[in-house]
Amino acid sequence: MFRSYLRLVLFALGLLLGVQVPGFIDDYAKRVDAHRIEARQALQGFRDTARRFFDGDLDALVAHYRASPDPVMRSDADSVATLVARDALLEREWQAMQGPWYWRAWHLASAADPALLAETRAAYRYQVLLAPEAIAWALACGLFLALVVESVVSLIGLVLGGGRRRPARQAWR
Known part of the structure; x- marks a missing residue:
């Protein structure tokens, strides 16, 4: 008995x-999308500059900043490069979360961004x-x-x- x-x-x-699994997957996807939108907004001014002077190539803009003799511009190059890398990471995560449920589950279990995963776990409320x-x-x-x-x-x-x-x-x- x-x-x-x-x-x-x-x-x-x-x-x-x-x-809990589908709710956690959904929370992670929403978090990725929110961060992606935020990263896009942070890069918007640099995208406009890259579009005007470098045919929209942000890497060329960063290279131009790095080649500048001005130390402030070189410092900004690192900041812009960080924003560009973050935007690319979030875009990859967002793309991974657009597939069927089993792709999203596998991505979370095997290849999710550790920082975003920890952030989602910390804010997750059981449902x-x-x-x-x-x-x-x-x-x-x-x-x-x-x-x-x-x-x-x-x-x-x-x-x-x-x-x-x-x-x-x-x-x-």
Whole structure:
């Protein structure tokens, strides 16, 4: 009986964990988009200058700033280069978050920007979404967690018990 309740608790825990996945993915995507818009706005003046003098090439603008004899311009070159790199990073992250749910999940698990991921994790508030993808994640995580834990416990029981099963008790006659 205890084992059955343990299975139910593990399944419920898996459900609660799994239902968080789509919400976290959505929060990360929104954070990336907000930062991307902010980076675009910060670069707008430099984009206008690059468009007027360098056919829109921001790298040429940075190279021009770096080649300047003025130390202020050289210092600004590093600032603009940082903004350009940040804009490119955010654009790549945004593109990665535009695919299907499994691409977004894989990107978050394997290649997400660590700083944005930490920022999202710090600001994330647990939520229960009742969207179809949240329900699917919840069921999959619940089943997986219950299966893994029960398999590990059964394996430990086999190892410690030497593979022997206790004889079944005979029913009362």
